[in-house]
Amino acid sequence: MRMKDSQAQPQPDSGRERLLRVAEKLFGERGIQAASIRDIAAAAGIRSAxxxxxxxxxxxxxxxxxxxxxxxxxxxxxxxxxDIEAPWERFLAACQAHVEGLLDWGPANQLVFIVPPWQYPAALKDRIVQLRDRYESIFVQLVDDLPLRENVDRHHLRLAVLGALSWPIYWYSKGRGGTPSSFANEVVDMLRVGVGE
Structure with a gap:
């Protein structure tokens, strides 16, 4: 399922794109509340209007x-x-991509996963929850496809895995503790040994 929104695929516009990049940086560094429109405009070299x-x-x-x-x-x-069909290999590839994405990209991508719902701006909460739900639906299907013991709660497993894979935002640093991909691989290996058939 692809999300359809006029904002999802903006028309080429250097001013707009510059604002998005600057806003992402300041929202990540200062927090949503502290980063003002005036600050963002100044950093982008444009007027607030x-x-x-x-x-x-x-x-x-x-x-x-x-x-x-x-x-x-x-x-x-x-x-x-x-292009992957085997359930565990698909799950591993998704987990690796999740961690790599959070650690390789800008702070806004991290905000999607680390800001708790009760801190979402009220005007945006429904849209943000839908955005997260659509993303997590990938992992719902991946976990549903895994061959697991009958008594494994797949819902809790998915939440535990995404929580564990998102936490490196707080502790990961390049050159220490392996790569994002190797961390994801370790987590999936531990799970598979513990709950796989």
Whole structure:
């Protein structure tokens, strides 16, 4: 399922894209509340009014940053599993892509997964929840396809895996503790030994 939204595939526009990049950086560094439109405009080298021309409000700017990141992450995982048929290998490839995406990309992509729902701006909460649900639906299917013991709760397994794979945002640093891909591989190996048939 592909998400359809006019903001998902913006028309080429250097001003708009520059604003998205700057906003992503400042939202990640300062937090959503602390990064003001004035700060974002100044960092992008434009007038504050121009931000409202492109996005209408700070919430809409935040949504565009958030949505683009979520769509990129989803595309990355879909590409990773596209040509793989074996259930455990598909699951592993998706897990690797998930971790690599969180650690290789900008802070907005990380915000999609580390900001708890009760901290979402009220005006955006429903859209953000839908964005996350569409992404996680990939893992729902992947976990459903795994050959597991009958008493394994697949819902809890999925939540535990995504939680574990998202946590390296807080501790991972390049050159220490292996690569993002190797970490995902270790997690999946431990799970498979513990719950696989």
């Amino acid at each position: 121009t931000v409202y021309h492109y996005f209408g409000s700070k919430d809409e700017l935040l949504w565009c940053v958030w949505e683009r990141s979520g769509l990129q992450q989803r595309a990355r995982v879909e590409a990773a599993i596209e």
